[in-house]
Amino acid sequence: xxxxxxxxxxxxxxxxxxxxxxxxxxxxxxxxxxxxxxxxxxxxxxxxxxxxxxxxxxxxxxxxxxxxxxxxxxxxxxxxxxxxxxxxxxxxxxxxxxxxxxxxxxxxxxxxxxxxxxxxxxxxxxxxxxxxxxxxxxxxxxxxxxxxxxxxxxxxxxxxxxxxxxxxxxxxxxxxxxxxxxxxxxxxxxxxxxxxxxx
Amino acid sequence: xxxxxxxxxxxxxxxxxxxxxxxxxxxxxxxxxxxxxxxxxxxxxxxxxxxxxxxxxxxxxxxx
Numbered sequence: 001x002x003x004x005x006x007x008x009x010x011x012x013x014x015x016x017x018x019x020x021x022x023x024x025x026x027x028x029x030x031x032x033x034x035x036x037x038x039x040x041x042x043x044x045x046x047x048x049x050x051x052x053x054x055x056x057x058x059x060x061x062x063x064x065x066x067x068x069x070x071x072x073x074x075x076x077x078x079x080x081x082x083x084x085x086x087x088x089x090x091x092x093x094x095x096x097x098x099x100x101x102x103x104x105x106x107x108x109x110x111x112x113x114x115x116x117x118x119x120x121x122x123x124x125x126x127x128x129x130x131x132x133x134x135x136x137x138x139x140x141x142x143x144x145x146x147x148x149x150x151x152x153x154x155x156x157x158x159x160x161x162x163x164x165x166x167x168x169x170x171x172x173x174x175x176x177x178x179x180x181x182x183x184x185x186x187x188x189x190x191x192x193x194x195x196x197x198x199x
Numbered sequence: 200x201x202x203x204x205x206x207x208x209x210x211x212x213x214x215x216x217x218x219x220x221x222x223x224x225x226x227x228x229x230x231x232x233x234x235x236x237x238x239x240x241x242x243x244x245x246x247x248x249x250x251x252x253x254x255x256x257x258x259x260x261x262x263x
Binding site for chain 2: 040041042043102107173176
């Protein structure tokens with residue numbers, strides 16, 4: 001009973017810390033991030049495709065997880081962990097597809113604020129998962145079975161993947177903006193150049 | 200197919216993609232995708248862009 005209570009208190013404290021940090025970041029930033037759910041038509045289409053990809057990922061994982069459970073005698077993870085892995089995988093697919101189609105953030109949201117928040121969440125989960133590896137703490141793998149304590153590690157991996165995708169996309173966007181700016185400075189019109197290509 | 204007329208009309212008004220996007224209430228990447236020919240906008244968005252640039256639908260979006 002005291003274990004369950006401790007578990008619940010731990011979750012509440014983690015959520016409270018996250019909310020406090022979010023509020024602090026908002027207060028400290030010069031421009032208050034305008035969060036909202038306003039996606040333009042192209043973004044909505046892209047998000048629809050991302051949802052489809054994520055759904056298919058979850059479906060495939062579910063089938064593989066069930067098949068593996070039938071084929072292999074020994075359990076490799078507990079049920080909560082098994083389900084969490086599926087959710088994390090499909091979330092990673094959804095977010096990555098959205099990011100590379102410029103459909104993750106609405107056009108009114110500030111990416112800097114979101115990146116800072118995700119870095120904080122990744123670090124928080126990273127610290128907790130490292131602690132779980134230390135001797136004297138509850139182990140992630142018990143009797144060869146991946147336990148629910150691996151959730152923090154999974155979340156750390158998820159947010160790391162998301163942040164990596166965001167940074168790669170940002171680099172690509174900057175290169176594209178440099179090309180557009182260079183074209184504008186040169187005063188070249190694509191009509192004159194591309195006309196020769198018959199476009 | 201690239202929309203060069205849109206790009207020219209935007210450049211004629213000395214507008215950046217971001218400025219046109221803000222005026223049309225879409226993301227800069229959407230304007231970029233339309234100009235590159237990677238996305239076909241809805242009629243509603245076409246009208247919004249035309250109004251911002253002071254052009255007609257035929258002038259910007261008709262393949263003729």
